[in-house]
Amino acid sequence: MKNLIFVMLGLFVFIGCKQIPKDEKNTSQNDDKIYSEEELYKPNFHFTPKKGWMNDPNGMFYLNEYYHLYFQYYPDGNVWGPMHWGHAISTDMITWREQPIAIFPDEKGYIFSGSAVVDVNNSSGFGSQANPPIIAIFTYHDPEIEKKEGIDVESQAIAYSLDEGRTFTKYANNPVIKNPEIRDFRDPKVTWDAFHHQWVLVLAAQDKAFFYGSKNLKDWKLLSDFGTNIGAHGGVWECPDFFPMLVDGTEEVKWVLIQSLNPGGFNDGSGTQYFIGDFDGKTFKLDPSFQNDLKEEQAFWIDFGKDNYAGVTWSNIPDTDGRKLFMGWMSNWEYAQAVPTEKWRGSMTVARELKLFKTNNQYRIFSLPVKEISNYISKTINKELLTIDKEIILTTNELVNFESLDIQFKIKDLKEDLYTFSFQNSKGENLKFGINNKEKYFFIDRSKSGDLSFSEKFAPKISKAPFKTKHSDFQVRLLLDKTSIELFFNNGETVMTEIFFMQKPIESFSVKSENSKFKIENLTINELNIN
Numbered sequence: 282m283k284n285l286i287f288v289m290l291g292l293f294v295f296i297g298c299k300q301i302p303k304d305e306k307n308t309s310q311n312d313d314k315i316y317s318e319e320e321l322y323k324p325n326f327h328f329t330p331k332k333g334w335m336n337d338p339n340g341m342f343y344l345n346e347y348y349h350l351y352f353q354y355y356p357d358g359n360v361w362g363p364m365h366w367g368h369a370i371s372t373d374m375i376t377w378r379e380q381p382i383a384i385f386p387d388e389k390g391y392i393f394s395g396s397a398v399v400d401v402n403n404s405s406g407f408g409s410q411a412n413p414p415i416i417a418i419f420t421y422h423d424p425e426i427e428k429k430e431g432i433d434v435e436s437q438a439i440a441y442s443l444d445e446g447r448t449f450t451k452y453a454n455n456p457v458i459k460n461p462e463i464r465d466f467r468d469p470k471v472t473w474d475a476f477h478h479q480w481v482l483v484l485a486a487q488d489k490a491f492f493y494g495s496k497n498l499k500d501w502k503l504l505s506d507f508g509t510n511i512g513a514h515g516g517v518w519e520c521p522d523f524f525p526m527l528v529d530g531t532e533e534v535k536w537v538l539i540q541s542l543n544p545g546g547f548n549d550g551s552g553t554q555y556f557i558g559d560f561d562g563k564t565f566k567l568d569p570s571f572q573n574d575l576k577e578e579q580a581f582w583i584d585f586g587k588d589n590y591a592g593v594t595w596s597n598i599p600d601t602d603g604r605k606l607f608m609g610w611m612s613n614w615e616y617a618q619a620v621p622t623e624k625w626r627g628s629m630t631v632a633r634e635l636k637l638f639k640t641n642n643q644y645r646i647f648s649l650p651v652k653e654i655s656n657y658i659s660k661t662i663n664k665e666l667l668t669i670d671k672e673i674i675l676t677t678n679e680l681v682n683f684e685s686l687d688i689q690f691k692i693k694d695l696k697e698d699l700y701t702f703s704f705q706n707s708k709g710e711n712l713k714f715g716i717n718n719k720e721k722y723f724f725i726d727r728s729k730s731g732d733l734s735f736s737e738k739f740a741p742k743i744s745k746a747p748f749k750t751k752h753s754d755f756q757v758r759l760l761l762d763k764t765s766i767e768l769f770f771n772n773g774e775t776v777m778t779e780i781f782f783m784q785k786p787i788e789s790f791s792v793k794s795e796n797s798k799f800k801i802e803n804l805t806i807n808e809l810n811i812n
């Protein structure tokens with residue numbers, strides 16, 4: 282009888298598939314887990330500080346086996362406050378070790394967002410050839426001038442480290458870029474421009490990006506600006522990034538400008554757009570085809586979900602690696618300060634590899650989780666083919682632990698129909714995502730995803746990411762942590778990242794269509810063991 286029930290359950294769970302061997306069952310059912318308040322929403326594999334408030338990633342660089350991540354940090358409260366640079370290190374961008382605070386605010390102001398480079402040839406003179414300095418470039422935000430409603434609130438400053446980014450000394454002649462009478466003037470990101478033998482700095486100046494050049498990281502010359510009447514302008518531009526990239530599979534180089542803005546994101550609030558073009562050492566010019574595409578699209582987005590903001594890339598990645606590695610802040614200024622965590626607030630997205638593809642004369646950025654995540658796979662369930670008549674439960678918490686998953690599959694034979702995937706628990710909470718193949722968009726619906734009470738802006742409507750043509754199949758990859766979903770459609774061509782706050786663990790994963798039969802191919806559910 283017991284066996285019969287198990288067989289029936291197997292048939293129900295995976296119609297038309299091989300039975301899952303008993304030993305694949307997860308014996309430690311997460312259903313029974315009781316979390317302390319502090320742990321309830323604590324991600325398993327997304328960086329979050331041990332205590333205090335965190336927003337943007339800052340100063341990311343790689344050196345001697347370590348990826349460094351600094352972050353906008355207020356250690357003494359769980360809302361935004363006087364900004365420090367917190368610090369964490371990792372050997373693989375997946376598990377992070379928090380370090381002592383790296384840069385503290387002082388009489389010149391708070392330490393706002395910025396970047397860091399390894400000054401390999403000691404162009405700044407702060408170190409030596411044998412011990413190259415790390416130079417952090419950040420914005421001083423002066424709260425006193427702000428109170429007096431002065432305009433020159435923000436200027437750019439540098440600090441150097443001679444101990445691989447653990448401690449920093451501020452430069453005596455700061456600021457290195459004075460305020461040119463622009464109220465919002467911040468977030469410097471520096472890149473070595475090997476084509477023109479100069480350091481290039483991009484910063485956000487209200488509704489534009491300003492480019493500066495330097496030979497020594499101390500003396501900066503304004504080169505040009507970019508952005509008037511181009512792209513999305515629903516809010517202030519913040520946290521740009523600017524770097525050359527090889528078009529995948531070719532020797533062609535294009536320059537990419539990543540540009541966050543708040544508000545004005547595709548699904549409201551904070552969002553990050555990108556531009557592709559050429560740089561002659563002074564001016565960034567959009568590629569004509571990209572400019573043309575912008576007429577139709579208005580903006581191209583690194584991520585369409587509501588929770589990926591102020592993302593930038595790591596510097597000093599060795600040529601032998603050659604990847605463009607990116608990470609964003611997994612929240613949105615619309616509600617970031619109200620999300621229901623107490624001791625700490627704010628987490629980062631998973632680190633992602635960016636790729637630049639050119640197809641049909643269209644340049645587009647794709648992103649996928651860094652490959653290192655696969656080192657943490659502790660268990661895999663594979664299903665080759667599922668033929669689905671309207672609805673099926675794909676898996677349950679008897680078979681997988683929904684706390685840390687990397688799921689991939691192909692969804693096939695789609696009609697003009699609505700396809701909805703759902704993670705749900707017995708409390709009636711669910712997190713939905715899917716494909717509307719009638720109206721041509723991907724979506725995330727967190728309107729019943731648990732605690733929504735903290736902000737009306739959290740889930741007023743579903744988030745959408747449009748696609749151009751109706752397809753009969755899509756490739757889907759998703760990362761699921763306790764409080765976030767990161768969706769990568771078609772190899773990362775369209776990405777959606779959102780957070781949610783379920784009060785009970787997820788118990789099952791299902792999919793349904795409204796009217797038609799469809800198929801799921803090569804479903805791989807990887808359980809990740811990361812802590």
Ligand code: FRU
Pocket residue numbers: 336337353364393394420467468519520591
């Ligand atoms: C973006 C931002 C930056 C600023 C920082 C302050 O989230 O507003 O423009 O430097 O946060 O914490």
